[in-house]
Amino acid sequence: MASVSRLSLGIALALGTASVVAIAPADAKKAPYTGPSFTKEERASLAALEAALAARNYSAANAALTTAQSAARGADARYQLAGLQLRLGRETNNTALQGAAVDDLLASGRIPVAEQAPLYATQGVLASFAGKRERAETALARAFELAPSPDAAIALARVKLDLRKNAEAVALIDRAIELQAASGQKAPEAWYRRGLTLATMNAMAPQAIKFSRALVAAYPNATNWRDAVLLYRDYAKPDAATTLDATRLQRLSKALAGERDYMEAAQAFGSANLPAEAQSVFQEGVNDRMVDPAKATFKEAIATSKKNATSAKAKLAAARTAAASAATGTAALDAGDQYLSFGDYAAAADLYRIALQKGGIDPNVGNTRLGIALALAGQRPDADAAFRTVGGPRADLAALWLIWLSQRA
Incomplete structure (x- = not known):
């Protein structure tokens, strides 16, 4: 026996x-407990x-x-x-x-309270299998309360989705990612993507932007970077100048995909009177075999950008001189954009600093461009500091630039 x-x-x-x-049973105080x-x-x-x-x-x-x-x-x-x-x-x-x-x-x-979580988790999973969603929600919520863990959060999030409590599910996925990070491990890419999809489908802009940033920080590939930049543009509805800096980020993160992206990026730089940058975008597209230079549309656009870049280059020195004597920083900002466009990042950084010092410009624009120039010049700490000063409508874009900066070798 x-x-x-x-x-x-x-x-x-x-x-x-x-x-x-x-x-011992709960009423053990009434009499000494001597065992089963x-x-x-x-x-x-x-x-x-x-x-x-x-x-x-x-x-x-x-x-x-x-x-x-x-x-x-x-x-x-x-x-x-x-x-x-x-x-x-x-x-x-x-x-x-x-x-x-x-x-x-x-x-x-x-069962001691500290050891009840696995039982509540089992109760919740079994209830979910049986189609008893409210019971599953109650049990899994208790399990997560007693022992918060990434898997418990995801399990509860699934039930919340079944109950159409999408906002709560999004918050739980976010919490699961945080708990995973706290344990020293990276959450699966699918968690980020699920949270991003749900937040997007439910018009939860702040959460969607947060998931997209977390996704490129954890899994920095061209697809994720493209999604992050385009999602930022969709939700933030940035002005032309901010859109231009978002396009720069998309280009630098190797997230231009297909000839349409290259054409739109080049046209954006051309419209901003930055033909050298438009020319370099086209050249990258050709090098990456994304752009066919013999195609009529591209052939004409490439020729135009090259011609305009030659004309703009002849005016660089004069623009820098005018910026030095101008009363406000507007001329220095414009000159900095030209030097940035031509790849003279040190000169561009100097001009952006002059623009910020003289004033009369949006400091968030100036510091964004300064951060870009410093990053491309290899001055990572100074670039980091410049991006961190950016606020207002550009804050979310600056956060993406900081992630990109952290990933540069």
């Missing part, structure tokens, strides 16, 4: 790490069930379970029976047995 300690061990194995050995007590019939039926489980004789175990259910009358016996029933349910993939056993164990009041 199995001893009490062996029966307790059986429940411990069924529950994993949860402690179930000789837990069984009648002769209870002890015999529980021992038979445990022996069948040990032998993996599940037909005998099911028969023994029925006998034990009839014999178990005391609280101790019902508690031990619930643990063995849970083990049988798990080993035979019988979710009905598992669910009833978990319910009984939680109702017993004998």
Whole structure:
């Protein structure tokens, strides 16, 4: 006949790490608790069930379970029976047995609060499988409350989605990513993408932008960078100058995809009177075999950008001289843009500093461009400082630039 300690061990194995050995009932203060007590019939039926489980004789175990259910009358016996029933349910993939056993164990009041989370998680998952979504939500919420973990957050988020509580699901996915990071591990890319998709579908702009930034920070590839920049543009509705800097970021992160992207980027720089930058975009497209220079549309546009770049280059020195003597920083900002366009990043940075010093310009524009010039000049700490001063409508774009800067070799 199995001893009490062996029966307790059986429940411990069924529950994993949860402690179930000789837990005093809630009303133990009324009388000293001396350990589990069984009648002769209870002890015999529980021992038979445990022996069948040990032998993996599940037909005998099911028969023994029925006998034990009839014999178990005391609280101790019902508690031990619930643990063995849970083990049988798990080993035979019988979710009905598992669910009833978990319910009984939680109702017993004998599982320490610190060890209840796995049981509530099991209860929630089983309820979800059974289509009982509200019950699943309650159980999984309790499991997450007791033991916050990335997997618990994701499990609860799935149920929230089933209940069409999308905003709560988005918050839980965000929390799961945070918990994963706190454990020193990177969350799966699918979590970021799921959060981003849900936030986008539910018009949750701040959350969508946050997920897109987190996605490119964790998984910096061309596809994710393109999505992040385009999503920023869709939600922020930036002005022409800010859109230009977003296009620069898309280009520098190698996120221009296909001839349309290259044409639109080149046209944007051309419209901003930055033909050298338009010319370099076309050249990159040709080098990357994304642009066919023999195609009529591109052939004409490339020729125009080259001609205009030659004309603009002849005016660089005069623009720098005019910027030095101007009363405000507008001329210096424009001259800095030209030098940036031609790839003279050190000169561009000097001019942007002059523009910021003289004033009369939007300092957020000036500091964004200064950060870009310094980054491309290899002055990473100074670039970081410039981007961090950017606020207002450009703050989200500056945050993306900072991520890009952190990923430069």
